[in-house]
Amino acid sequence: xxxxxxxxxxxxxxxxxxxxxxxxxxxxxxxxxxxxxxxxxxxxxxxxxxxxxxxxxxxxxxxxxxxxxxxxxxxxxxxxxxxxxxxxxxxxxxxxxxxxxxxxxxxxxxxxxxxxxxxxxxxxxxxxxxxxxxxxxxxxxxxxxxxxxxxxxxxxxxxxxxxxxxxxxxxxxxxxxxxxxxxxxxxxxxxxxxxxxxxxxxxxxxxxxxxxxxxxxxx
Amino acid sequence: xxxxxxxxxxxxxxxxxxxxxxxxxxxxxxxxxxxxxxxxxxxxxxxxxxxxxxxxxxxxxxxxxxxxxxxxxxxxxxxxxxxxxxxxxxxxxxxxxxxxxxxxxxxxxxxxxxxxxxxxxxxxxxxxxxxxxxxxxxxxxxxxxxxxxxxxxxxxxxxxxxxxxxxxxxxxxxxxxxxxxxx
Numbered sequence: 001x002x003x004x005x006x007x008x009x010x011x012x013x014x015x016x017x018x019x020x021x022x023x024x025x026x027x028x029x030x031x032x033x034x035x036x037x038x039x040x041x042x043x044x045x046x047x048x049x050x051x052x053x054x055x056x057x058x059x060x061x062x063x064x065x066x067x068x069x070x071x072x073x074x075x076x077x078x079x080x081x082x083x084x085x086x087x088x089x090x091x092x093x094x095x096x097x098x099x100x101x102x103x104x105x106x107x108x109x110x111x112x113x114x115x116x117x118x119x120x121x122x123x124x125x126x127x128x129x130x131x132x133x134x135x136x137x138x139x140x141x142x143x144x145x146x147x148x149x150x151x152x153x154x155x156x157x158x159x160x161x162x163x164x165x166x167x168x169x170x171x172x173x174x175x176x177x178x179x180x181x182x183x184x185x186x187x188x189x190x191x192x193x194x195x196x197x198x199x200x201x202x203x204x205x206x207x208x209x210x211x212x213x214x215x216x217x218x219x
Numbered sequence: 220x221x222x223x224x225x226x227x228x229x230x231x232x233x234x235x236x237x238x239x240x241x242x243x244x245x246x247x248x249x250x251x252x253x254x255x256x257x258x259x260x261x262x263x264x265x266x267x268x269x270x271x272x273x274x275x276x277x278x279x280x281x282x283x284x285x286x287x288x289x290x291x292x293x294x295x296x297x298x299x300x301x302x303x304x305x306x307x308x309x310x311x312x313x314x315x316x317x318x319x320x321x322x323x324x325x326x327x328x329x330x331x332x333x334x335x336x337x338x339x340x341x342x343x344x345x346x347x348x349x350x351x352x353x354x355x356x357x358x359x360x361x362x363x364x365x366x367x368x369x370x371x372x373x374x375x376x377x378x379x380x381x382x383x384x385x386x387x388x389x390x391x392x393x394x395x396x397x398x399x400x401x402x
Contacts, residue, residue, distance in 0.1 A: 005323055005387065007330045008349040008395065014331070015342075022287065025262075025280040029273040042339060045361075049343040052350055053244045053283055058360040060276050 012050045023047045028054070032061050112140045113196070115210040132191045132218045141180040141196060141212050150174060151201040152209070156184065159213075160192030167194075171201075189216045226271070227263040233275060234259065237282050246286050254289065258282045322387050333382045341375045348372055348396055373399045 016022075023031075023044050030036050031044040048054045111130050130137060141154075152175065156168040167188055173180065180198070195213040199206045234255055241251035258281045262269060269277050311319070334342055340361060347357045354372065358365040376399065380392050 005390065006349075006395065007327055007386075007390075007392075008346055010327055011331055011334055012346055022284050023280060024284070025277040026268070028280045029270055029277050032273050032276055033270060046339060046343065049346060049360075051283070054280060055347070055350075055360065057276050057279065060273070061362075 016047065016050045019043055019047050019050070022051055023054070028057060032057070034061075109134075110138045110140060111214075112142070113212040113214055115141075115144055115198075116195075116213050118208065118211055127193075128214045130189070130214055130216045132189075132216050133186070134189075135186045137182075137184045137186065137189055139182045139184060139196070141175075141182070141198065141210075143175065143178040143180075143198065143210055145209070146178060147200045147202075147209060149200040149202050152180075153199040153201060153206060154180065154182070155197045155199070156188065157195050157197065158192060159194060191216050191218055223266050226266045226269075230259050230262055230266075230274070230278070233278050236275075237278055240279060241282050241286050244283060244286060246290075250289070251286075254282055254285050258285055319387065326383065326385075326387055329383045330379075333379055336378075337375055341371050344368055344372050345375055345379070345396065351397075369399065372396075 020043070027036075027040075027044050028048070031041055031048075034041075036044060045058070048058050111128070113128055114125065116125055116127075151171075152173050153171040154169065154173060155166050157164050158167045168184065182196075193213070193215050195211055197208055198210045198212070200209040237255045237258070238248070238251045241254050242248055246254065258278060262278060262281060334345070337345070340363070343361060344357055347360070348354075352360075354365050354368045357363070358368045361368070376393070376396050379396075383392065386392060
């Protein structure tokens with residue numbers, strides 16, 4: 001049986017009414033020129049669709065809308081996709097690093113360092129050597145004295161650099177008895193000469209307490 | 220000659236094109252001539268508000284609205300309007316006619332509710348496909364990618380056909396909308 005009834009046409013007629021009837025020429029011109037706010041533009045676009053005799057005017061928009069806006073319309077999704085991709089890469093990288101750090105592992109050796117005299121030329125203690133290539137260095141520093149302080153600062157200095165520089169530092173640390181047990185990632189200790197300076201924080205300020213020099217050498 | 224007078228004269232360049240457009244939307248040639256005259260005169264009166272690059276769009280919308288306004292006025296004034304309506308299918312009894320009307324009303328309500336679940340753009344895609352437009356034409360008009368139009372249409376069509384239930388006898392939504400690919 002043939003039907004005159006078309007649910008789409010009935011629906012569209014109601015839709016046209018809800019949207020406020022046919023658009024005025026002024027509204028259409030403003031829409032084509034990109035001068036309407038988002039909500040109004042959506043309404044006029046819908047009206048141009050639901051009044052089929054006006055639908056071809058949608059194509060006029062391309063010639064009239066300022067080019068700058070069209071570029072942004074296309075660039076935004078691309079930029080958003082790039083940001084999402086970058087964030088995903090960073091997330092995966094950080095997850096992998098965390099997984100590595102959490103994995104149980106055994107230290108290859110514990111290196112006990114001795115403090116050197118602070119006054120240059122005093123004594124001839126040989127500088128200990130640590131083998132290069134360890135993934136992590138477990139280093140024990142035992143203080144020779146027992147200063148009257150509870151807060152210490154440790155600085156790891158790279159002496160091989162043209163100008164010696166602090167490559168790692170920790171403040172407000174406390175020893176176990178008189179020993180600091182440090183775990184230093186291998187990436188911090190390439191072959192070269194280093195020292196770990198132990199500072200004591202006292203009311204009068206911070207002063208150098210002891211120095212633990214060492215070399216990292218290829219075996 | 221002032222700038223506005225010059226632009227008013229230029230409006231007459233669109234006259235023939237505008238008459239053809241009004242005829243294409245169902246008005247008689249003589250009526251179309253009258254409508255175009257009215258529209259050009261009104262547009263001329265406020266020519267300074269009409270951007271020069273959008274004159275055709277302005278005239279077209281104004282002519283369309285005037286044509287439909289006139290049609291509505293004529294219809295309201297016509298006392299024989301009721302009588303001029305197409306006669307109901309005489310092969311059916313009044314009871315059958317009433318049942319069919321109720322069935323349609325129920326179906327239309329479900330149809331409207333399902334359509335309301337779609338985004339405005341998906342609704343527009345469905346309507347434009349129903350009107351026989353191709354995916355490429357719709358994509359161009361709505362500023363979307365043709366692949367996006369195709370996939371949204373395909374999903375929406377499936378949901379619509381699944382959710383609205385049995386249509387009135389002899390009606391097929393799937394046939395009304397055409398294939399998933401271009402109409």
